[in-house]
Amino acid sequence: MPVIATASLTKRYPRVTALDELTVEVGSGVTGLVGANGAGKSTLLKILLGLIAPTAGSAIVLGHDVVTGGEAVRALVGYMPEHDCLPPDVSATEFVVHLGQMSGLPATAARERAADVLRHVGLDEARYRPMGGYSTGMKQRVKLAQALTHDPKLVLLDEPTNGLDPAGRDEMLALVRRIGTEFGIPVLITSHLLGELEHVCDHIVVLDGGRLLRSESKAALTGETGVLAVEVRDLSGRDRLGAALTRSGARARPDGPLVLVEITGDETYDLVRDTVAELGLGLVRVEPHRHRLEEVFSV
Numbered sequence: 001m002p003v004i005a006t007a008s009l010t011k012r013y014p015r016v017t018a019l020d021e022l023t024v025e026v027g028s029g030v031t032g033l034v035g036a037n038g039a040g041k042s043t044l045l046k047i048l049l050g051l052i053a054p055t056a057g058s059a060i061v062l063g064h065d066v067v068t069g070g071e072a073v074r075a076l077v078g079y080m081p082e083h084d085c086l087p088p089d090v091s092a093t094e095f096v097v098h099l100g101q102m103s104g105l106p107a108t109a110a111r112e113r114a115a116d117v118l119r120h121v122g123l124d125e126a127r128y129r130p131m132g133g134y135s136t137g138m139k140q141r142v143k144l145a146q147a148l149t150h151d152p153k154l155v156l157l158d159e160p161t162n163g164l165d166p167a168g169r170d171e172m173l174a175l176v177r178r179i180g181t182e183f184g185i186p187v188l189i190t191s192h193l194l195g196e197l198e199h200v201c202d203h204i205v206v207l208d209g210g211r212l213l214r215s216e217s218k219a220a221l222t223g224e225t226g227v228l229a230v231e232v233r234d235l236s237g238r239d240r241l242g243a244a245l246t247r248s249g250a251r252a253r254p255d256g257p258l259v260l261v262e263i264t265g266d267e268t269y270d271l272v273r274d275t276v277a278e279l280g281l282g283l284v285r286v287e288p289h290r291h292r293l294e295e296v297f298s299v
């Protein structure tokens, strides 16, 4: 059974159709929800939580209809909102304990659970300080922690890397990956940057103007291309190899440190091996070239 299933889901505001007949399923693992600003990602998340009502169509989350079973859905789902929503004058510990209790945990369990999730997201001593003094990265971590407090069966993360520098972004994405793999909790994560989801997601859903553009497993999207990627030790070697392969009738072109060679059959592998040996080049690697997600969506 899918974790999330929508059917012809539509949300119209007076001036804009934010979601337009969206039919999509989300399963276990980490799913990336990608789209430009205004594509409808936040609107979809709010409908999935039962916070706003769709204009038409339906959405089922963990077996519950979001219109009639919003409360049941929110008991089972952790949500990290996009915008800053943390009270500045309380500490992360006080905040997460409070939300744990709001979710129905007894006081002691809420305190233990808050300590666990805040440690998990990497907030140690800082968790006792008022959140008004936190960096953006720390605030994002608290927002992630509170989404995990009540042992959710699904987490929805709205742009968790927003405002983070590259290192903070990598750390946040690593945390998201752990939620999906080590804890086995299905994750739906939104981003307007396709490239950053490449390493953490098992499945990618792309929205454009409220409509479904694609929904595919990452393996299908980044599958082999019929091209061999060859890396030799230096760039002059790369150029000599490319020229020699072209002289031998292969289609070869440079790509960063690589030479990309179109595979026409087993003879392509033999030709690459023999040419590298003849030129006396130091071979670093030979492997089937895979699409990167950004290439797939830019065509």
Ligand SMILES: Nc1ncnc2c1ncn2[C@@H]1O[C@H](COP(=O)(O)OP(=O)(O)OP(=O)(O)O)[C@@H](O)[C@H]1O
Pocket (backbone or CB within 6 Å): 013, 014, 016, 017, 018, 035, 036, 037, 038, 039, 040, 041, 042, 043, 044, 082, 192
């Ligand atoms: N409460 C609202 N009233 C009117 N229009 C809205 C409302 N909320 C969202 N919209 C519009 O619906 C469209 C989709 O917005 P949404 O916030 O879902 O997009 P998004 O993909 O999450 O983008 P972002 O990353 O910028 O939040 C946008 O055109 C937005 O202006």
